[in-house]
Amino acid sequence: MPDLTITRVFDAPRELVYAAWTEPDHVASWFGPQGFTCTAVTVAPRPGGRWRACIHSPEGEDLWVGGVYREVDAPERLAFTFAWEAREPETLVEIGFADLGGKTEMTFTQTGFPTAAERDDHDEGWTSSFEDLTGHLRGKDAR
Numbered sequence: 001m002p003d004l005t006i007t008r009v010f011d012a013p014r015e016l017v018y019a020a021w022t023e024p025d026h027v028a029s030w031f032g033p034q035g036f037t038c039t040a041v042t043v044a045p046r047p048g049g050r051w052r053a054c055i056h057s058p059e060g061e062d063l064w065v066g067g068v069y070r071e072v073d074a075p076e077r078l079a080f081t082f083a084w085e086a087r088e089p090e091t092l093v094e095i096g097f098a099d100l101g102g103k104t105e106m107t108f109t110q111t112g113f114p115t116a117a118e119r120d121d122h123d124e125g126w127t128s129s130f131e132d133l134t135g136h137l138r139g140k141d142a143r
Contacts, residue, residue, distance in 0.1 A: 002119040004110040008130055012137040014097045017104040018075035020133060021095065027053065030136040033128040036063075045072050051080060067093075082110065089114055091122075 010017050020026040022045040031038040032055035039062070040054040052066035067081035067090065075097055083090040091112040098105040108126065113119040 001111065002113050002116045004108075004113070004119050004123050004126070006108045006123070006126055006130065008106050008108070008134075009100065010104045010106060010134060010137050011102075012104055013102060014099045014104040015075045016137060017106060018078070018097050020137060021078055022072075022074070026136070030132040031055065031129060032132075033125045034132060045069055045074075045078070047072055088118060 020030065022043060024041040024043055027041045027043065028038045031041065031053055035058045036055045038053055039056045041052070043049070043051045045051075047069055049069045049072075050066060051069065052064065054062050054064050056062055064085040065082065066085065067083055069078070069080045070092070071077060071079035071094075077094070077096050079092065079094045081090050082093045089112065091110050094109045094111075096107040098107070108130075110119075110122060110126075113122070
């Protein structure tokens with residue numbers, strides 16, 4: 001099965017980058033490809049806890065996604081399942097957060113794609129989302 005790995009360095013402390021994945025207000029500010037808005041987020045970042053989010057497309061469609069946290073090791077690591085409701089099989093997302101002295105290297109891996117095409121669609125979506133995450137972190141770090 002094809003896997004997806006994206007590594008990004010953010011000019012923000014590791015605790016803030018981790019919080020951007022685990023606190024609803026943070027998640028709602030960046031989650032979803034550019035042009036989409038995240039209109040609802042619930043998170044329970046503990047092993048067995050559920051997460052769910054709705055992203056609203058530019059065409060007016062609501063897309064729901066969610067999963068279950070498998071591993072929560074603040075602020076170093078997260079692992080959770082990821083599945084679009086009624087659309088595709090469940091995948092596993094694993095994220096490592098490395099402290100680079102005030103910056104954070106995030107290594108994002110998503111596994112379990114049935115096809116390379118589905119992996120590539122997610123690569124495009126996540127890459128776009130991480131651009132929004134960069135802007136969100138820049139704004140939060142400046143406060």
